[in-house]
Amino acid sequence: MLAEALGTAVAVGKVRGGKLQNLSAISIRHWELLVVSGLVEAAGAYIRRIELEPVWRLIDSHVLWIQLLTYSLLAYVLLVNRKEKGFLLILLGVLLNFAVIMANGGRMPVDAGWIDKDLYPVTMAVLESGKDLTHSMMDDHTRMRFLGDIIHLKKPYPLPKSLSIGDLWMMLGIFIFIQEKMIVNSGKIQRKTG
Numbered sequence: 007m008l009a010e011a012l013g014t015a016v017a018v019g020k021v022r023g024g025k026l027q028n029l030s031a032i033s034i035r036h037w038e039l040l041v042v043s044g045l046v047e048a049a050g051a052y053i054r055r056i057e058l059e060p061v062w063r064l065i066d067s068h069v070l071w072i073q074l075l076t077y078s079l080l081a082y083v084l085l086v087n088r089k090e091k092g093f094l095l096i097l098l099g100v101l102l103n104f105a106v107i108m109a110n111g112g113r114m115p116v117d118a119g120w121i122d123k124d125l126y127p128v129t130m131a132v133l134e135s136g137k138d139l140t141h142s143m144m145d146d147h148t149r150m151r152f153l154g155d156i157i158h159l160k161k162p163y164p165l166p167k168s169l170s171i172g173d174l175w176m177m178l179g180i181f182i183f184i185q186e187k188m189i190v191n192s193g194k195i196q197r198k199t200g
Contacts, residue, residue, distance in 0.1 A: 007169060011177040015184030024188030032187055036083050043079040046072065047140065054139035069112035069139055077104045091186040095179030102172030106153035113142040115154035116168055
């Protein structure tokens with residue numbers, strides 16, 4: 007999701023005359039908390055998937071707290087930087103994902119009915135076994151299913167995946183943010199030197 011949003015934004019920014027070097031001047035307050043959030047979730051997901059003893063059961067039983075921590079860090083950084091163009095849209099996406107995750111025991115529900123088991127046997131096996139710390143398969147008890155991963159990008163799309171409505175808002179926010187930095191900052195630099 008992040009790769010597509012960034013890649014598309016940079017490509018469109020270049021076509022519009024934006025400058026790639028402007029991105030090196032991006033300053034996000036408390037950006038290190040984004041790194042901490044990502045590392046906590048990635049480490050927890052890895053430990054759960056490989057069932058690393060003795061901690062995986064502890065992580066699995068406290069997934070709600072892990073999600074609360076990671077999403078709180080994300081929301082805090084987005085709120086602190088809310089004046090940046092696109093950040094309120096990213097925050098909206100984060101909150102939509104957080105709502106459905108918390109409503110479903112700490113995991114994002116995935117509409118697995120559209121996933122081809124033959125093409126993605128590992129993904130399906132992990133979902134079916136419950137070893138995915140951050141995702142679960144939708145069933146009759148899934149709440150707020152319309153906010154779950156119900157949008158499927160399949161092959162021939164080069165990076166097949168399932169997305170939520172919240173993911174789309176985040177992608178749009180990231181796109182706007184990158185465009186702003188590449189184009190508007192480029193115009194400011196040209197006016198100053200002109």
